[in-house]
Amino acid sequence: MSLHVVDHPLIRHKLGLLRAKNTAPAAFRRILSEVAALLSYDALRDLELVEIEIETPLEKMRAWRLARPITVVPVLRAGLGLANAVLELLPEARVGHVGIRRDETTAQPEHYYMRLPDDIAAGPVLVTDPMIATGGSACAAIANLRQRGCRDIRMMCLVAAPEGIKRLECEHPELPVFAAALDRTLDEKHYIRPGLGDAGDRIFGT
Ligand code: PRP
Ligand code: URA
Numbered sequence: 001m002s003l004h005v006v007d008h009p010l011i012r013h014k015l016g017l018l019r020a021k022n023t024a025p026a027a028f029r030r031i032l033s034e035v036a037a038l039l040s041y042d043a044l045r046d047l048e049l050v051e052i053e054i055e056t057p058l059e060k061m062r063a064w065r066l067a068r069p070i071t072v073v074p075v076l077r078a079g080l081g082l083a084n085a086v087l088e089l090l091p092e093a094r095v096g097h098v099g100i101r102r103d104e105t106t107a108q109p110e111h112y113y114m115r116l117p118d119d120i121a122a123g124p125v126l127v128t129d130p131m132i133a134t135g136g137s138a139c140a141a142i143a144n145l146r147q148r149g150c151r152d153i154r155m156m157c158l159v160a161a162p163e164g165i166k167r168l169e170c171e172h173p174e175l176p177v178f179a180a181a182l183d184r185t186l187d188e189k190h191y192i193r194p195g196l197g198d199a200g201d202r203i204f205g206t
Contacts, residue, residue: 003165004178006042011035011180018158019196025205029081032130032203035158035180036085043126043156043178044070044090068123071096075129075141076113078200082128082156096120098127098144100137107190109136114144121149128156130199132177133192135164139171146172158199159183161192 014035017023023031048067053060070090074083076099087093099113125145132138138155145153154176163186168175183192196202 002176003160003182004042004176005182006039006178006180008038011038014038015158015180018202019194021197023202025203028202032081032158033085033088036082036128036156037089039082039156039178039180040086040089043154043176047124066092069094069119070123071117071120071125073098073116073125073127073141073145075100075127075137078130078203079128081199081203082130082158086126086128086156093126094120096125098141100140102133102137102190107134107136109140111140111144116145116148120145121151124152124154125150126154126156130158130203131192131195132157132160132164132168132179133186133190134161135167135171138164138168142168142172142175154178159192159195161186
């Protein structure tokens with residue numbers, strides 16, 4: 001796997017705002033969207049293009065279009081916060097949903113929902129989830145997509161823990177992960193430190 005920590009002053013600035021405990025859900029959602037747009041620049045950099053002919057008001061010319069249909073797959077719930085921002089940039093993208101929640105005591109991922117486009121494997125897939133902690137949820141989501149035949153998969157997250165990245169590297173060595181930060185460690189409750197707390201709670205105010 002290749003972990004790309006997208007290092008940009010705007011991302012660092014906004015991530016600091018997201019981490020701060022007094023940032024309320026409305027601001028958290030807005031800033032998360034801004035970071036997602038910045039991460040998209042790198043995460044979608046290698047999308048395949050085809051050359052087509054168009055006509056400007058003055059003459060014909062060759063231009064570019066995306067070659068294949070892209071699917072954004074948020075891991076519910078918190079992945080929605082990133083996915084919505086990607087859809088602002090890429091309104092033609094399809095959306096697949098994978099519902100996975102961690103058991104609060106064991107930190108084991110539990111699947112509760114999946115709805116994907118039938119031909120999802122026909123194009124690239126961008127999985128979004130702000131947090132990679134133990135990596136259990138991300139590994140389960142990627143394994144499901146692989147079972148559906150997806151090969152061109154990349155993942156966007158906000159904050160990753162070294163433990164989760166190690167697990168992803170082991171189970172999905174070819175998966176590119178685009179993150180705003182690689183944090184220090186997991187604590188005894190499997191929370192990322194320093195982290196930002198429970199991303200879903202902070203996005204949705206639960
Ligand atoms: C959070 C987060 C990831 C997962 C990360 O979701 O959004 O999906 O935990 O932890 P892991 O790497 O140890 O699996 P959570 O299960 O809290 O569900 P939510 O999005 O509904 O809040
Ligand atoms: N899920 C979160 O939302 N935050 C963490 O720190 C770990 C898992």
